[in-house]
Amino acid sequence: MQPIGLYLKLGFEHISDFAGFDHMLFLVALTAVYRLSEWRRILILVTAFTVGHSVTLAWVSLSDASIPSQFIEFLIPTTILLTAVHNVLREPPDGGSRGMGQHYAMALFFGLIHGMGFSNYFRALLMGSDSVVVPLLGFNVGIEAGQIVVVAAIVALSFVFQNLVGVKHREWNLFVSGAAFGTSLMLMAQAKFW
Amino acid sequence: MAATAHPLRLSLSEIEYRAEQSLLTISLRLFLTDVNEALVFDPNSAALAFCQPNESPNAVPLLLSYLYDYFYVKANGERVDLRIKSKTLSGEGANQALVLLIESEQAPPLRSLEIHNTVFTDLFFDQSNIVYLDVDGELKSFMLNKETPALRFSY
Numbered sequence: 001m002q003p004i005g006l007y008l009k010l011g012f013e014h015i016s017d018f019a020g021f022d023h024m025l026f027l028v029a030l031t032a033v034y035r036l037s038e039w040r041r042i043l044i045l046v047t048a049f050t051v052g053h054s055v056t057l058a059w060v061s062l063s064d065a066s067i068p069s070q071f072i073e074f075l076i077p078t079t080i081l082l083t084a085v086h087n088v089l090r091e092p093p094d095g096g097s098r099g100m101g102q103h104y105a106m107a108l109f110f111g112l113i114h115g116m117g118f119s120n121y122f123r124a125l126l127m128g129s130d131s132v133v134v135p136l137l138g139f140n141v142g143i144e145a146g147q148i149v150v151v152a153a154i155v156a157l158s159f160v161f162q163n164l165v166g167v168k169h170r171e172w173n174l175f176v177s178g179a180a181f182g183t184s185l186m187l188m189a190q191a192k193f194w
Numbered sequence: 195m196a197a198t199a200h201p202l203r204l205s206l207s208e209i210e211y212r213a214e215q216s217l218l219t220i221s222l223r224l225f226l227t228d229v230n231e232a233l234v235f236d237p238n239s240a241a242l243a244f245c246q247p248n249e250s251p252n253a254v255p256l257l258l259s260y261l262y263d264y265f266y267v268k269a270n271g272e273r274v275d276l277r278i279k280s281k282t283l284s285g286e287g288a289n290q291a292l293v294l295l296i297e298s299e300q301a302p303p304l305r306s307l308e309i310h311n312t313v314f315t316d317l318f319f320d321q322s323n324i325v326y327l328d329v330d331g332e333l334k335s336f337m338l339n340k341e342t343p344a345l346r347f348s349y
Contacts, residue, residue, distance in 0.1 A: 003326070003335045006324065006335050006336070006337055009337075010204075010322065010337070014202055066286060068286070068287055069286070069287040069288045069289045070287055070288060073288070118202075120285070120289045121202060121204075121289050123285060123289075124225070124284050124285025124286070124289040124290060124291045125204060125205075125206050125223055125225075125284075125285075125291055126206065126223075
């Protein structure tokens with residue numbers, strides 16, 4: 001197996017099992033408040049998050065930039081908490097793409113933060129090795145592929161609760177965002193760096 | 195990764211054989227928090243202080259003793275002596291890796307190679323150990339873990 005395939009598999013498995021639950025929780029908070037009919041918005045949100053992820057990946061792997069890992073580990077659950085709060089306070093407007101700019105910008109910015117965790121980790125492991133870029137690229141592509149699976153599962157679950165069980169959209173939003181808020185608060189307490 | 199939220203458990207070993215130089219080189223990269231967890235049961239312990247001026251005299255013997263059980267390379271059926279030529283630290287904070295360089299004389303021909311790498315699988319169920327193998331320029335890469343602890347090659 002060539003290294004890129006090996007790292008791609010690693011990234012996919014990491015994100016699509018519950019070991020990577022903070023990343024998964026972010027995707028839940030980001031996408032669960034949308035209806036299946038809003039798939040275009042979901043696609044743009046996930047793409048924005050992916051772009052953010054990839055920018056950090058390129059930046060950290062091609063420069064000497066270093067951000068303290070304790071800080072990043074605290075920031076990651078913070079992004080989940082802020083997304084949950086944002087869902088409740090600024091619920092996405094109905095229909096179309098109007099009023100979604102803030103949501104997309106947030107997904108992009110938070111993608112930058114999530115990408116830092118992996119980049120720092122891989123750089124420590126692979127520094128001085130032949131290439132950091134190829135393994136990081138493979139891992140990132142694997143992560144993105146895993147994200148598609150996770151988001152599809154979230155949207156399906158959301159559809160079941162809202163369309164088959166009959167849970168109202170606002171109640172579903174509060175339920176999902178509340179769960180994400182509580183869990184991320186605990187993660188922030190565990191990762192506090194001061 | 196030290197964070198409780200997003201554990202990603204990896205190590206990397208690069209194994210290179212050059213018949214012309216009769217040399218087998220092993221570079222082993224292990225996260226320091228994992229090493230501390232395995233040796234002194236505390237990921238953030240400063241007791242062993244690898245690569246620091248106050249490095250404990252027990253640090254290397256403890257590490258070699260651990261590696262004896264969990265990491266070995268057999269060339270032509272003989273276990274390669276893990277004599278550390280150099281050790282350095284890479285990265286920072288919770289993402290700091292300990293890089294060990296091991297060199298061993300190995301006269302050609304290389305007829306068989308066995309790589310056993312289960313480092314930290316005793317601690318973490320999801321530990322994956324990446325192996326890059328380069329035998330006279332022929333490159334291969336593998337992932338070892340609890341289910342697949344070893345690789346065997348014949349030449």
